[in-house]
Amino acid sequence: MKLLIQFLAAILIALVPAAAQDLRMGSAEVDITPPPGMAMGGYFQIRLNTGTLDPLYAKAMVLQDGPVEVALVFCDLLNLPRGYVDDARRIIQSTTHIPPENVMVSATHSHTGPEMNHVFLDRLQGAPAQIAREYRTALPEKIAEAVKEAEAHLQPVEVWAGAGEERSLPFNRRYLMKDGTIGWNPGKLNPNIVRPAGPVDPQIPIVYFTTPTDSPVATFVNYAMHADTTGGTQYSADYPGALARALEVVKGPQMLTLFAIGAAGDINHLDVKTSDRQQGPKESARIAAILAADVIKTYPKLIKVEGPLHIRHEVIQLPIQQVTPEEVEKSRALVDRAVEKGPQGIPFLELVGAVKNLLLTDFHGQPIEAEVDVVSLGRDVAWVSLPGELFAELGMDIKNASPFRYTIVDELTNDSIHYVPDLKAFAEGNYEPTNSFCAPGGGEKLVAAATHLLIEAYMGSSR
Ligand SMILES: [Zn+2]
Numbered sequence: 001m002k003l004l005i006q007f008l009a010a011i012l013i014a015l016v017p018a019a020a021q022d023l024r025m026g027s028a029e030v031d032i033t034p035p036p037g038m039a040m041g042g043y044f045q046i047r048l049n050t051g052t053l054d055p056l057y058a059k060a061m062v063l064q065d066g067p068v069e070v071a072l073v074f075c076d077l078l079n080l081p082r083g084y085v086d087d088a089r090r091i092i093q094s095t096t097h098i099p100p101e102n103v104m105v106s107a108t109h110s111h112t113g114p115e116m117n118h119v120f121l122d123r124l125q126g127a128p129a130q131i132a133r134e135y136r137t138a139l140p141e142k143i144a145e146a147v148k149e150a151e152a153h154l155q156p157v158e159v160w161a162g163a164g165e166e167r168s169l170p171f172n173r174r175y176l177m178k179d180g181t182i183g184w185n186p187g188k189l190n191p192n193i194v195r196p197a198g199p200v201d202p203q204i205p206i207v208y209f210t211t212p213t214d215s216p217v218a219t220f221v222n223y224a225m226h227a228d229t230t231g232g233t234q235y236s237a238d239y240p241g242a243l244a245r246a247l248e249v250v251k252g253p254q255m256l257t258l259f260a261i262g263a264a265g266d267i268n269h270l271d272v273k274t275s276d277r278q279q280g281p282k283e284s285a286r287i288a289a290i291l292a293a294d295v296i297k298t299y300p301k302l303i304k305v306e307g308p309l310h311i312r313h314e315v316i317q318l319p320i321q322q323v324t325p326e327e328v329e330k331s332r333a334l335v336d337r338a339v340e341k342g343p344q345g346i347p348f349l350e351l352v353g354a355v356k357n358l359l360l361t362d363f364h365g366q367p368i369e370a371e372v373d374v375v376s377l378g379r380d381v382a383w384v385s386l387p388g389e390l391f392a393e394l395g396m397d398i399k400n401a402s403p404f405r406y407t408i409v410d411e412l413t414n415d416s417i418h419y420v421p422d423l424k425a426f427a428e429g430n431y432e433p434t435n436s437f438c439a440p441g442g443g444e445k446l447v448a449a450a451t452h453l454l455i456e457a458y459m460g461s462s463r
Contacts, residue, residue, distance in 0.1 A: 023307045023377075024064045025157040025209050027218040027256045028149035029057040030142045032075060033235050034114045038131045039124055040233060041078040042111035044351055045343045046120055048128060053236040053281055054245075056113050059258045060146035061209075061218060062098065063375070064154055065309035070102040070375050071147045072383065072410070074258050076237035077107040078116050079416035087140035088147075095144055096151045102311055104373055104385045105143055106413040109261045111228040112236040116416065119358045123339045157209045157217055160302035161381045161406050164204035164294040169287055170225040172196040172392065173268045174430065182428040185268070188275050197428065198266055200224070201392045203399070204294055205262075205408045207381055208302055216255035219247055221295055222408045224262030224392055229269050229287055231279045239269075242288030243295075250296055260410040263395020265388075265419050265432055305380035305405075312374045312457050316449045317367035318417070319439040323357045331357035352435045356418065360437060368438055370446060371414050374453040379461050380405045384450045387415035391432070393422045394443045401451040403458040420446060 033055045039046050056076035063070050071092065089100035107116075114135060115121055121132045174197040175183045175190075182197050183190070207220040227238035237244075240259035247257045269287060270278055277283075323331075331354035338346055338354075373385040382404040388411065395409040419432040426433045426440035436442075 022065055023157060023159065023309060024154040025061060025217065026150040026153035026155060027059070027061045027258065028146050028153060029059045029256060030146040030149065032056050032058045032139060032142050034135050035131055037127060038135060039115040039120060039128050041113060041115040041117060042228065044348070044355060046115070046124065046339060047233055049235060050233040053112070053230065053234045054241050056110065056235055056237055058143045058146040059256060060150040061220065061258055062147060062150040062154060063309050065307045068309045068311065069098050070309065070311050071098050071104070071150065072375065073103070073105045073143055073146060074260050075105065075107050075143065076110045076241060077113045078109060078111060079107045079412050080105055081116060081118070082415040084140055085414050088143040091140060091144035092147050095148045098147065098151065101313055103147065104375070104410070104413050106260055106385065106410050107416070108237065108240050108259055109227045109264070109389070109412055110236070110238045110240070112230045112232065112234065112238060117355070117359070119335060119355050120339070123336070155217070156212055158212055159305050159377060160208040160210065161305045162206055162298050162302040163406055164206060164298035165202045166204055166291060166294045167200070167202040169269055169290060170200040170202065170267045171269065171271055172198040172200050172266055173270065174198055174266050174425070174428070175272070182430050184431040185270065186272065188272055190272060193272060198391065198393055199396065200267055201262060201396050204291065204298070205406050206295055206298055206302065208299065216251040218256045218258060219251070219295065220258045220260070221291070222260045222262050222410065223291060224264040224267055224395060224409070226264050226268040227261060229279065229284045230281055236281065236284070239284045239287040239291070242284050243291050246288050246292035247295060260408065261412060263390035263392050263409045263411050265391040265421065266425070267392050303380070306378050308378065308461065310376045310457050310461060312453045314372050314449050314453055316370050316372060316445060318370050318442040318445055320363055320365065320368050320437060321360060321439050322365060323360050327357055328361055330354070349431065349434050352431065356435055356437070368417055368442070370417065372446060372449045372453060373414070374450070374457045376404065376457040376461060379403070379458055381408070382454055382457060383408045383410050384454065385410045385413035386446055386450065387413060388417040388420040390420045390446070391422050391425060391443060394420065394447050397447045398450045398454070401447070402454045404454060407454065
């Protein structure tokens with residue numbers, strides 16, 4: 001009899017498919033607010049910090065399904081050059097069970113965080129230079145700490161996914177002008193605007209994690225719009241930080257909200273049809289309140305999703321823009337002048353191009369090694385991680401080509417290669433193509449790589 005029961009139990013175990021409870025998740029946040037007085041990033045000039053509106057965080061979520069373990073980390077930073085990611089991965093390799101290539105580190109693109117661009121950091125002097133050096137060492141350690149803590153909190157979870165939509169917030173900031181040129185942020189109520197030159201992506205992909213007894217653990221939110229709504233000289237996580245605080249009120253302080261910026265290279269929040277200034281903490285709060293309402297309205301519509309958890313990587317070579325030694329010398333002189341005397345009197349695109357030229361020298365003319373990663377759960381959810389600021393058009397191409405029910409584009413991950421415009425925008429010119437490392441066609445190559453990985457992940461997604 002006992003043998004028969006054991007035999008039947010063995011058959012039952014074999015018949016029951018590997019269930020959702022195999023999936024475990026842990027999340028954690030670590031404060032990465034720099035000390036007061038650090039140079040802040042985002043606007044092509046050195047602006048020193050004068051205080052903190054709200055803290056900056058590295059927020060980690062670790063997913064584990066049997067032997068597969070991955071970490072996704074979202075930092076309230078403008079961007080994350082590759083060196084920071086390499087250092088964080090090295091520490092994570094020695095402090096967790098997660099292989100370094102299974103760690104994705106993203107920036108939310110907050111414009112009220114520390115300067116990350118070495119062209120400006122290298123030119124700091126005195127106390128700000130010292131603060132920047134110390135922050136450079138401390139940041140990878142803090143990112144690794146967030147992952148270690150998240151791994152320590154691994155617990156069985158149920159996963160729910162869906163997507164809200166918000167069309168009132170994002171605007172394509174490139175406009176066809178009456179003279180046939182493409183304007184970039186052409187100004188409020190500009191009478192020469194004909195129409196936007198590109199689309200917006202209004203989708204809000206959401207992944208919600210609960211305990212098996214339905215207690216909120218974490219909400220992941222993705223939205224394609226620049227986190228440049230606060231401005232000023234105080235540290236702030238911009239609207240993603242305010243969104244996290246709004247959802248915490250509804251779901252409780254034990255729930256962590258993690259935010260990844262979608263393909264928002266050409267998307268911001270500025271409505272040129274109004275004269276409202278649209279900058280400051282009140283504007284961030286307005287945007288966050290609308291997004292929070294969208295997320296809250298979407299919770300009841302989420303569907304339950306299950307593993308298996310998969311990860312796929314590919315490193316592709318992107319053609320790089322070439323710069324001559326003479327251009328580099330001219331650029332160096334221009335940037336030195338802008339840092340010493342301020343950017344006044346220097347045409348903005350000239351300064352942007354000069355900073356870009358100096359950053360390009362890091363590559364010695366060689367192609368960009370761009371890492372594309374796909375993390376997927378069953379056939380329902382896929383996170384696509386890519387470096388750089390992708391145009392919305394490219395992000396939507398990836399989503400349209402993806403066989404997954406919900407596809408999340410997580411830009412500015414694992415490296416900073418600045419803007420990634422589509423071929424059309426390269427032909428049109430203006431700010432983003434000027435502030436881009438890759439040659440025309442690089443964006444389409446990233447889309448092709450992401451599509452290929454997504455299809456492979458989908459086909460290989462059965463247990
Ligand atoms: Zn940007």
